[in-house]
Amino acid sequence: DQQVKQNSPSLSVQEGRISILNCDYTNSMFDYFLWYKKYPAEGPTFLISISSIKDKNEDGRFTVFLNKSAKHLSLHIVPSQPGDSAVYFCAASVLDRDDKIIFGKGTRLHILP
Amino acid sequence: ETGVTQSPTHLIKTRGQQVTLRCSSQSGHNTVSWYQQALGQGPQFIFQYYREEENGRGNFPPRFSGLQFPNYSSELNVNALELDDSALYLCASSPGLGSKVYTEAFFGQGTRLTVV
Numbered sequence: 512d513q514q515v516k517q518n519s520p521s522l523s524v525q526e527g528r529i530s531i532l533n534c535d536y537t538n539s540m541f542d543y544f545l546w547y548k549k550y551p552a553e554g555p556t557f558l559i560s561i562s563s564i565k566d567k568n569e570d571g572r573f574t575v576f577l578n579k580s581a582k583h584l585s586l587h588i589v590p591s592q593p594g595d596s597a598v599y600f601c602a603a604s605v606l607d608r609d610d611k612i613i614f615g616k617g618t619r620l621h622i623l624p
Numbered sequence: 625e626t627g628v629t630q631s632p633t634h635l636i637k638t639r640g641q642q643v644t645l646r647c648s649s650q651s652g653h654n655t656v657s658w659y660q661q662a663l664g665q666g667p668q669f670i671f672q673y674y675r676e677e678e679n680g681r682g683n684f685p686p687r688f689s690g691l692q693f694p695n696y697s698s699e700l701n702v703n704a705l706e707l708d709d710s711a712l713y714l715c716a717s718s719p720g721l722g723s724k725v726y727t728e729a730f731f732g733q734g735t736r737l738t739v740v
Binding site: 515517543545552553554555556557560600602604606610611612613614615616617 | 723
């Protein structure tokens with residue numbers, strides 16, 4: 512039972528345009544939602560998070576939107592740059608004893624020149 | 625570049641063997657979490673260690689075990705290896721529990737384990 516779903520395995524976006532990565536979840540108990548970025552041969556890097564009590568969080572070119580009624584979140588990258596080409600993992604967690612992070616399968620983002 | 629180092633980077637083992645993977649934590653971090661990432665999947669939580677004690681465990685059998693040392697480095701041990709254990713094993717260190725596990729954690733580059 513996948514609690515965090517990323518239904519698009521890959522996405523191609525022109526450099527300078529907006530990249531929108533989508534994520535759906537099933538567990539209404541999640542306290543935090545996270546996005547990680549992963550380059551080949553490296554571990555995931557934390558990108559941005561949003562608490563379940565908010566609906567938007569912005570950090571530079573990255574904005575995460577949370578729609579709790581739809582159990583949906585999205586990551587917007589504006590403008591997209593070549594260095595943004597990577598695998599992006601959507602993840603979520605419940606703040607309890609072990610704070611484990613539940614990851615989606617990832618979306619590979621290609622930024623085209 | 626993070627201060628989290630995993631060793632070895634690649635490993636090939638035979639089914640039924642045992643393996644130990646190692647993770648050094650970032651300076652000042654007392655919490656280590658281990659994840660298994662199978663091909664085409666996202667990382668899956670194995671367990672977490674906080675100040676040398678196991679603090680939580682995911683849906684993995686007992687043949688997956690771990691340790692955390694006084695310097696907060698950690699080991700993941702897997703006994704009786706199965707073909708399905710082939711995966712990238714990631715560790716992440718953080719400076720405590722709660723939201724720091726997400727926002728202030730650093731992941732290592734992973735150990736690629738192949739079981740044949």
